[in-house]
Amino acid sequence: MKKIPSKKEISVAKTTEHQASTKIRFPIVGIGASAGGLEALELFFENVPKNSGMAYVVIQHLDPNHVGILPELLQRTTEMKVLRVTEHLKVLPNHVYVIPPNKSMSILNGYLHLFKPVELRGLRLPIDYFFRSLADDQQEKSIGIILSGMGSDGSLGLKAIKEKNGIVLVQDPLSAKFDGMPQSAINAVIVDILAAANELPEKLISFLKYTPSIGSKTDIDNKSKSNLEKIIILLRTQTGNDFSLYKKNTLFRRVERRMNVHQIDKIAYYVRFLQENPKELDILFKELLIGVTSFFRDSAVWEKLKADVLPELFDELPNGSVVRAWIIACSTGEEAYSLAIVFKEALEKVKNDKNLTLQIFATDIDSDAIEKARKGFFSQNIVADVSPERLSRFFTKEESGFQINTAVREMVVFAPQNIIKDPPFTKLDLLFCRNLLIYMESELQKKLMLLFHYSLNPGGVMLLGSAENENTQNNQFIPIDEKLKFFKRSVTPVSTELIDFPSSFRHIGKQTSTEIKTVKITGNIQTLADQFILQHFAPASVLINGEGDILYITGKTGKYLEPAAGKANWNLYAMAREGLGNELPGAIRKAKLNLEPVKLYNIKIGTNGGTQFVNVTLQLIDKPETIKGAIMIVFSDVPNTPKTANRKPRKGNQNSTSRELELELDLQRANKELQSTREEAQTTREELESTNEEMQSTNEELQSTNEELTTSKEEMQSM
Template sequence: MEKIILLLRTKTGHDFSLYKKNTLYRRIERRMGLHQLDKITHYASYLRSNPQEIDLLFKELLIGVTSFFRDPAMWEQLKGEVIPALIASRAENTTLRAWITACSTGEEAYSLAMVFREALEELTPSRHLKLQIFASDIDKDAIDKARIGVFPPNIATDVSEERLHRFFIREECGYRVSQEIREMVIFAPQNLVTDPPFTKLDLLTCRNLLIYLEPGLQKKLLSLFHYSLNPDGILVLGISETVGQSSQFFVPLAGKMRLYRRADTAMGTNLTVFSPTVTRPQQSGDGYPALPQPLPHVPNLSALTDELLLRHYTPAAVLTTPQGDIVYLSAKTGKYLEPTVGKANLNIFAMAREGLAGPLHEAFARAVREKVTVTLKDLRIQTNGSALSVDVVVQPLSTPAAMQGMMLIVFREIGEASAKKAKAPSKTKRNAMDEARLAELTRELQQSREQVQITYEEMQTSQEELKAAYEELQSTNEELQSTNEELTTSKEEMQSMNEELQTINQELTSKVDELTHIGDDMENLLNSTDIATLFLDHQLRVRRFTPKMTKIIKLIPGDAGRPITDQVNELDYPDFAHDVQQVLRSLVSSERQISTRDGRWFLVRILPYRTRDNRIDGAVITFVDISVSKKLETAMTEALSVLQTRFNDQSSELDAAKELENVLRKAQALLEKRFEGQKVELRQAHADLRMKGGTR
């Protein structure tokens, strides 16, 4: 765990060492589950080798669960009581200041701005004041989103229709916060532990953050909030959070909501634990930031003088709780109080000396019961062999607010007499009393003293038992509070996971719809192409098929998952399964023309089935019906055969004609030689005939 926290601090600059370890481990365990790691040491090694995972873990630890007007009862109390009281206590035309810590994506800051506007407008007579809201968060991405002020449509479940209409602008992607409200809020990234705080605040909210932090850091932050708030400023915590050990800084308001008013306490607010990040810290020898050196102490003469006066010239005094437990002891109280024997007990009644315990108990009870100052005159207290005469004042405190309900006991010494003188009555008086009566009264007095002592011891025992019971109840209450904080933390984490799951579910629903559309498109495409298609897996089991496929292979919907070799088919294709396996091995497609027993012909193409990530996940076989083309091919073959026969016959006749032509040519040549002379005569006769014909 420490190594992971160190890696986070080195990479992000944020220290998670003061976060509750159970919360850290649950978030880390979730990231481990995503990466299937079973040991935190393995996850630490994974972080070291994968820096991007550190950023993802950082986002995981920032549980940004928020919504508009979360815990409606708290917002109603703010609107109806707190904000009107703050406005009434401020002058006209002034500006109230508020700080929203851990604002996440800004819903709470905008909610406060809306509530302030509504409360201001409902006041009669009207007032003119402004509210400046500072909203901060450690997550810069959330701050950027908050500045934009655009939220999804589902905020309508948390924001009333009236507020949506008044403070938002409807857009296509959701709702945008109006300019009037956005101008009231200033968003800034901030680390509460290291960055300087906003100050002079009238209202500060820190809801559902303290439950994730260790008690030490809780106390430091509450001290910081006390410093940041104006007198009578209001602190708002989550419904499962309290101020705890810092109750001296804050007074709870009426109601069940965790609203507190800043108390004026004499105890200064220690802010030295918060180091500003304006300057770069110096490095120590081991590479870690060096601790800031404390400022030199300058003596305060006024404080030293007051201390001397209190020590030497003021009466002894004791400050206690209403139960008598001592909170503060001044100087010179040793004359009246002494430590108890045995187990340490800082209760004033247990430490009171002889002569003080009984009267003080009675006066103390009356002062607590009636809320009045009670004075005991001339009490004689036995101190180291002598008797002191003392006036004791028991005063219940109502101011200042930090001491409200406490009791102040002041001892004013009157004088001192020796024990012997105090005990010995004068000789004149003794002689005047009857000896028998004196002895009787002495016995009665002794009995009364014994009875009082018994009663006092019983009361003291009862008080011890009540105190023990009170401490047990207080311890139980703290345990219950811790359990409640853990349950609230778990609830916050579950809500965060639920929101993430809702987002993932919406994405998955969208993907399912998309896949459904793609499936419908593919099915319609396959049906419209009129091509029989068969999908097989690696084991040649049927995955899916088109309706046309059933006319080739006897398939029914129930055959999905069964081997294709077990199905009856009409194909004259004994090597079908072998060819499919060969394609899966070689990843080279195959194409064959296959006939069926009823005379049909198909062009069978076998291709590897490739996924989107280029992984082979079976085979796709298409059967294109080529029966018509095959018949045409047969007819053409027969026609070509007939033509070839005729061509061969005509070739024989042509050869005979050529032989006859050769004979005739030879006969012509012989005749030409034989009739050469006659040819000349005939030409002359022909010429004569033409001449005769011309003269006519």
């Protein structure tokens, strides 16, 4: 007698059967194509073996009002069975599936599902839609291929596949009839295989068959660990970034990917390859960053932020406050701009009169991504993530995409930054760090949590990624919404430890012995004698640079120079005593013109309680190279009051005679200085006249250009 299975047994059996069916053990290849895609698809499938062991899903831009015969056309080029997709169709290996017209398609547990397009008219992105679904469903077994087509459909989907460690192939733009989609894909991600359509199948099969030895290891042996550490050292030297505390499994998967590309079977050989090819280090660095982002990613998070989190924050802040936010790992800026848009919408919704503003600091380790973010220009693909209302209000439509409005752009400051080693932003009200911690070891995660706690104001809000958690044990953060990963910094202060982050810029100095050893110096008699003469008998002098800053002093210069009052200033112009300060600027200008010495005679300077006459010699230095361009200034005292040659002394008061001599010397110096000033003024006038002529010439050229443009405009208007 047969036993009738119970409901529980039937349920368990169905569950087991379903789980078995969902374990797809073969790769699923999504192929996106548009204009010129039919020829590329035919070339592709003509070169796919009948038993490749893969399933192929074709997403072609089709006329929504015509059924089309694409499956029939492709069937002529391949021995595999080609099917037009119907609802809930199971994917099998060695089959080709073609999307029907006027449908969007996704995949769940290996079954294809069809939807009516959300967009009734205008831009549709069926390739992006399916690629994202494929990445979520098949994870690392997902494969995305972009063939000929216009526009940029598929680029965002390839990013999602890349994030899941899937494989990305693109038709070489040079071989494509229309290179828009291939070129957009190349700009969006690091492509694993780039080739003509007829070469892609062979390269893909070779890529999948070529599995490095590290791929099958669950436990990393010491030799592989050592080689991985060598790669980390090479990356640190090349890029300045330290990956030593990133999860080793993630690093191994990304290294394995690059080894597959170059058909290298051992990690030790790849280390050597990196040493010989610095460009590969840059590519590996980009591969490790996994810069995947989109506008309003995880829509429930942004709805929560707009409806609850921001309004509560607005209520707590005083009037006129600046809300400070930090977006960590911002990639190309979509998340930062999303926050700016939601802030504006939330502020309008609450209708308070607090005059709040938002300042966003968005940082990323990738300088290229930061440059793209600063431009604020995005492809047409963002229509899949941004509503028409937001597009019309916060973006400006351009020919090839959308430009973020100035009002939103000015709310964000983008900067390259490594969260592990660079100083953090502080006094924050909002901190976003989504999908970064999952790639880091727990030790580094805990250190970053301490850093985030330090950066946020008490009551500040932290947002993490969907797969991340606040893993501190001392109640540093209070959950606001554990499902959506909103946390609030605790108001109660907690004890924090000093954080020592690994830094590629840390230089370990050579250890020196603390014991000071006495070294006996055998001096040269000539050198010692020269030093003695220099110190005791050489005239006072100073060495200055071109700006007048004193570089070196010889002898006693106190009679000629004195420190200026206030902040310490070692500039000759500030330190020159009364009388000398008037003469030096002109003399220094002359000295700079040639190598002839410039001499000043009988300069009267004020000293402490009296006056002193001094001769000054200035010499521009040409050699040695180390002090080339410096000026040596030598002071020598005049012992007695100078007398003018051929002058007969007058009878009378000796003081009167001395006074007349001083006045005559002052007059001579004034005449020389006046002559020098006239020469400089003449030179300046000539230079200004020359500049004026150049400006007039430029003005005439601009007027001519303006007339030509006006004529062209009139011609265009008349057409």
